[in-house]
Amino acid sequence: xxxxxxxxxxxxxGYQNEALYLxxxxxxxxxxxxxxxxPGGLVKDNESIQDAVKRELEEETSVExxxxxxxxTFGDDVERDPRxxxxxxxxxxxxxxxxxxxxxxxxxxxxxxxxxxxxxxxGYDHQSIVDKGLERLRAKIHYEPIGFDLLGKEFxxxxxxxxxxxITNRELDRRNFRKKILSFELLEDLGVFPSNGRGxxxxxxxxxxxxxxxxVAKGFHFExxxx
Amino acid sequence: xxxxxxxxxxxxxGYQNEALYLxxxxxxxxxxxxxxxxPGGLVKDNESIQDAVKRELEEETSVExxxxxxxxTFGDDVERDPRxxxxxxxxxxxxxxxxxxxxxxxxxxxxxxxxxxxxxxxGYDHQSIVDKGLERLRAKIHYEPIGFDLLGKEFxxxxxxxxxxxITNRELDRRNFRKKILSFELLEDLGVFPSNGRGxxxxxxxxxxxxxxxxVAKGFHFExxxx
DNA sequence: GAGATAATGTGTAAATTACACACAAAATAA
DNA sequence: TTATTTTGTGTGTAATTTACACATTATCTC
Numbered sequence: 001x002x003x004x005x006x007x008x009x010x011x012x013x014g015y016q017n018e019a020l021y022l023x024x025x026x027x028x029x030x031x032x033x034x035x036x037x038x039p040g041g042l043v044k045d046n047e048s049i050q051d052a053v054k055r056e057l058e059e060e061t062s063v064e065x066x067x068x069x070x071x072x073t074f075g076d077d078v079e080r081d082p083r084x085x086x087x088x089x090x091x092x093x094x095x096x097x098x099x100x101x102x103x104x105x106x107x108x109x110x111x112x113x114x115x116x117x118x119x120x121x122x123g124y125d126h127q128s129i130v131d132k133g134l135e136r137l138r139a140k141i142h143y144e145p146i147g148f149d150l151l152g153k154e155f156x157x158x159x160x161x162x163x164x165x166x167i168t169n170r171e172l173d174r175r176n177f178r179k180k181i182l183s184f185e186l187l188e189d190l191g192v193f194p195s196n197g198r199g200x201x202x203x204x205x206x207x208x209x210x211x212x213x214x215x216v217a218k219g220f221h222f223e224x225x226x227x
Numbered sequence: 228x229x230x231x232x233x234x235x236x237x238x239x240x241g242y243q244n245e246a247l248y249l250x251x252x253x254x255x256x257x258x259x260x261x262x263x264x265x266p267g268g269l270v271k272d273n274e275s276i277q278d279a280v281k282r283e284l285e286e287e288t289s290v291e292x293x294x295x296x297x298x299x300t301f302g303d304d305v306e307r308d309p310r311x312x313x314x315x316x317x318x319x320x321x322x323x324x325x326x327x328x329x330x331x332x333x334x335x336x337x338x339x340x341x342x343x344x345x346x347x348x349x350g351y352d353h354q355s356i357v358d359k360g361l362e363r364l365r366a367k368i369h370y371e372p373i374g375f376d377l378l379g380k381e382f383x384x385x386x387x388x389x390x391x392x393x394i395t396n397r398e399l400d401r402r403n404f405r406k407k408i409l410s411f412e413l414l415e416d417l418g419v420f421p422s423n424g425r426g427x428x429x430x431x432x433x434x435x436x437x438x439x440x441x442x443v444a445k446g447f448h449f450e451x452x453x454x
Numbered sequence: 455g456a457g458a459t460a461a462t463g464t465g466t467a468a469a470t471t472a473c474a475c476a477c478a479a480a481a482t483a484a
Numbered sequence: 485t486t487a488t489t490t491t492g493t494g495t496g497t498a499a500t501t502t503a504c505a506c507a508t509t510a511t512c513t514c
Contacts, residue, residue, distance in 0.1 A: 002269055004232075004233045004272060045230050046305055048303035048305060070299065072297065076277050078273055078275060085272050085273070087270075175505095178464090194510085195462080198460050198510065198511040200460080200461050200510050201510065203462085225500095226501065385490075400474075403474085405492080405493090422491080426482070427491045428481065428491080429492080453473070455514100458512085458513075459511080459512075460510080461511100462508080463506105463507085464506090465504105466503105466504090468502085468504105469502075470499100470502085471499080471500070472499070473496105473497085473498075475495090477494105478491105479493100480489100481490080
């Protein structure tokens with residue numbers, strides 16, 4: 001008779017003002033009560049693992065995401081949970097924190113967006129799950145136009161620039177970057193808007209979901225080498 | 228109390244004579260007794276999932292692989308196993324079938340390499356696991372020099388060509404392909420050998436593991452668009 | 455309101471890489 | 485000895501990537 005428990009955890013990244021954030025909860029019970037950990041919990045017997053992450057995420061943080069990508073299954077360390085053998089399937093989510101209300105719900109004491117650069121010590125092996133998520137995020141940004149999940153519906157081009165600079169942790173050539181991104185024709189030009197602060201006003205754009213799906217269907221690759 | 232069982236399955240691809248093969252076992256017990264399925268089984272309470280696949284693979288087929296890559300975790304269909312809730316972590320392995328002795332062991336009635344194009348009906352949802360593996364294989368071949376796991380230690384250049392043609396299912400320009408591959412300097416030239424059949428003899432090559440690791444450490448990308 | 459400062463928007467030339475393309479050389483088979 | 489099979493090789497063109505600098509439009513300050 002097997003005694004392995006199956007759990008799910010969500011690595012949810014947010015972006016704002018040139019910085020990445022991670023959604024964490026302060027755990028209510030268990031060996032890491034009062035520690036910050038990733039939202040997650042046990043899978044129920046009759047629910048899909050995909051549904052399980054969504055449910056746990058909502059129960060603990062009130063956040064509802066419709067897209068979570070399977071990241072990796074952590075089950076090589078037999079003692080990753082002090083209470084017994086637990087294998088966890090980690091999922092990756094990306095959002096604009098501005099779109100969400102977060103609120104500690106039933107199963108968490110507190111919910112918080114932490115600056116990724118300034119994470120507290122996380123319980124269990126959750127730091128390594130975050131590392132894996134970040135690795136995936138950094139890889140994805142080179143071949144998928146993920147920026148748009150992390151930004152608001154409408155955004156200035158400079159915000160997209162900042163996002164790329166932040167995730168890749170490099171400077172980028174604004175002219176070449178713009179040329180590259182615009183060449184995909186994924187952006188709808190919404191016209192000039194008064195900019196947030198000082199300086200010349202800039203154009204706002206919206207991500208063209210339809211065009212994106214069209215290109216994906218054609219097997220198009222969004223390679224962005226130069227960032 | 229949770230009643231989910233955790234299993235592992237191995238998608239092991241082989242390559243020979245311009246064709247891909249899949250390693251399957253004929254199941255001894257259970258609802259799919261006498262059906263062909265992927266090697267795999269339940270994870271033990273005190274073993275890592277990585278060890279579990281290796282063990283199951285060996286127990287059922289006598290095949291020992293030192294590298295298996297985690298592929299995907301299948302647990303969204305609650306009824307994928309008629310006996311109850313089973314979530315399975317699938318792994319991907321690549322080998323030259325010539326290197327291995329396969330032999331039905333303790334837990335299998337029979338072991339066999341099937342032509343991938345001519346698979347029998349597989350038990351459970353194993354066909355979709357295979358599909359996922361194939362998808363990964365096809366993606367990997369564009370950014371990792373995986374060919375070498377699938378070939379013998381020493382190989383003619385034309386064998387590598389054939390492998391690429393087979394996996395991508397496309398013709399390739401021999402001159403450009405050779406130029407590209409040789410530019411990585413991953414191949415050690417072993418000199419001219421009498422070719423297998425008729426025709427001009429060709430050079431044999433060996434994969435330079437050391438150089439590969441060096442390049443990976445530098446963050447080099449092995450992009451092979453043109454195949 | 456003039457000048458400093460901040461942010462956005464834009465084009466061109468050089469270098470590199472991808473792609474298309476054809477024939478000679480060395481072996482075996484007939 | 486001739487035909488067939490397989491391997492090995494180079495060059496020109498197109499496309500893409502990269503490097504690089506300044507004018508425009510706004511706000512802030514004095």
